[in-house]
Amino acid sequence: VAQRFYTTRTLTPGQKLMVWPHGQEAGFIQCVVVGRDERAVTAVPLRRDDDHLLSRVEAGARIKVRFWRDGDTEYRFRTEILEVVEHTTTIRLRHAEELERVQQRDFYRIRINAPIRLYALPVGVEEITPERVAETATKRQDATLIDLSGGGLSTFQEDPVPRHAEVVVDPEYDGPFPLGGAHLLIVDQTQKEEGWHVRLQFADLPAVVRDDLVAAIFDHELVASV
Numbered sequence: 001v002a003q004r005f006y007t008t009r010t011l012t013p014g015q016k017l018m019v020w021p022h023g024q025e026a027g028f029i030q031c032v033v034v035g036r037d038e039r040a041v042t043a044v045p046l047r048r049d050d051d052h053l054l055s056r057v058e059a060g061a062r063i064k065v066r067f068w069r070d071g072d073t074e075y076r077f078r079t080e081i082l083e084v085v086e087h088t089t090t091i092r093l094r095h096a097e098e099l100e101r102v103q104q105r106d107f108y109r110i111r112i113n114a115p116i117r118l119y120a121l122p123v124g125v126e127e128i129t130p131e132r133v134a135e136t137a138t139k140r141q142d143a144t145l146i147d148l149s150g151g152g153l154s155t156f157q158e159d160p161v162p163r164h165a166e167v168v169v170d171p172e173y174d175g176p177f178p179l180g181g182a183h184l185l186i187v188d189q190t191q192k193e194e195g196w197h198v199r200l201q202f203a204d205l206p207a208v209v210r211d212d213l214v215a216a217i218f219d220h221e222l223v224a225s226v
Contacts, residue, residue, distance in 0.1 A: 002167075003072075004072065004101065005069065005072065005075055005099050006098075006099060007092070007095065007096065007097050007098070007099065008036070008041050008077065008095045008096045008099070009036065009095055009104045010035065011033050011036060011041055011067075013033050013034055013035060013070070013182050014032065014033065014034075015032070015033040015067060016030065016031070016032050016046065016067060016068070016083065016218065016222075017030075017031045017032070017033065017043055017065050017066070017067045017159075018030060018031075018066045018067065018108075018218070019031050019043075019063055019064075019065050019091075020063060020064040021053075021056070021057050021061055021062075021063050022061060022062040022064070022066070022118075023062060029045055029053050029220075030045065030046040030047060030222050031043040031044060031045055031046060031055065031091070032044060032046050034090070037097075038097060039082070039092075039094070039095065040082050040083075040092040040093055040094055040185075040206055041093045041095065042090060042091070042093075042216075043090070043092075043093065044088070044089055044090050044091075044119075045089055045223065047222075051201065054084060054086075054089055054091060056122055057081055057084055057086060057091070058081070058084065059081055059082060059083050059125055060080060060081065061069055061080060061081045062075075062079075062080050063078070063079060063080065063081060063093070064076065064078050065078070065079065065093070065096075066108060067100075068163075068214050068215060068218050070211055070215070071207070071211055073101075073102065073107075073210060073211065073214055074101075074102035074107060074108060074150065074214060075099045075100065075101055075102060076099070076100050076102060076106075077096035077098065077099050077100060078096070079093050079094045079095070079096045080093075080094050081093060081094075082094050100147055104149075104150070104151035104152075104201075104202075105151055107149035107150035107151045107214065108149060108150070108214075108217060108218070109147050109148065109149035110147065110148055110149070110220060111146065111147050112145050112146060112147060112148055113144060113145075113146065114145045114175060115142065115143075115144060115145070116143055116144070116145040116155060116169065116170070116173065116175070116179070117140065117141070117142050117143070117148075117169070117170035117172075117173065118140075118141045118143055118155070118157075118161070118167050118168070118169060118170070118184075119133050119134065119136075119137035119139070119140055119141075119167065119168045119169075119170065120137060120138050120139040120140075120141065120161050120162050120165040120166070120167055120171070121133070121136050121138065121165060121166045121167070121168060122136070122138060122165065122166070123164050123165065123166055130180075130181050131172035133168050133170075133171055133181070137168075138162060138165065139161075139162055139165070141157055141158075141159065141161070142157070143155035143156065143157035143198070144156045144157065145175075146179060146197075147159060149211055149217065150202075150213055150214040150217065151186065151201060151202060152184065152198075152199065152200050152201035152202050153179075153200055154175070154197065154198065154199045154200070155197075155198045155200070156192070156195055156196070156197055156198075157195055157198060158194055158195050158196070159195075159196065160189045160191070160196045160198065161186055161189060161198055163189075165186070166183065166184070166185060166203075167184040167185070167200055168181060168182065168183055168184070169181060169184070169187065175184070175222075176216060176220065177213055177216045177217070178191065178209055178213050178216065179213075180214045181200070182200060182202060182205065182209075183203045183204060183205075184200040184202060184203060185200065185201050185203045186198065186200060187199040187200060187201050
């Protein structure tokens with residue numbers, strides 16, 4: 001497990017950042033750290049298309065930043081831009097002396113529209129292995145994955161999950177995220193006109209799997225914004 005971050009003074013070149021300028025409706029700017037000194041972190045946009053977004057940002061602007069680090073999940077902080085160097089599309093961010101380590105409920109969440117298969121298992125199954133999921137399940141449900149974070153996911157499906165059941169993602173799931181065999185608990189279920197909105201939380205997700213999941217979510221956003 002990586003040593004916890006407490007300040008941006010320990011950020012290293014290559015660290016990716018998601019930067020939200022205050023009041024800017026265009027969303028976040030994907031940046032990468034290229035250096036730091038005693039006063040600031042220096043970063044540049046990952047995509048050339050984001051150069052025009054930086055042109056709207058001025059020194060003194062308040063921003064929100066999130067980043068993911070291998071073995072340590074997510075952090076977020078608020079700071080201000082000290083300088084925008086237009087000809088090199090570089091920004092200098094004032095150091096933040098306090099970083100908030102993101103709790104499970106606050107993980108960065110993305111919207112998706114993709115098929116997923118869930119198995120409902122009786123409560124209290126002691127060992128959930130890929131080989132036993134289908135034979136142990138009381139119900140198989142094909143659903144649409146509508147959002148995902150490092151803490152859980154939401155689906156839209158024809159029927160609700162059986163009451164008191166535990167849920168496992170199909171071990172054969174072959175989507176872009178490491179969800180195969182993931183164990184989930186029901187947070188809530190809401191009936192809609194054409195089906196059910198189900199919110200689920202990961203249970204005992206191994207740290208290495210959560211790291212891989214959060215990394216895949218951040219990468220998905222980078223590709224989706226191209």
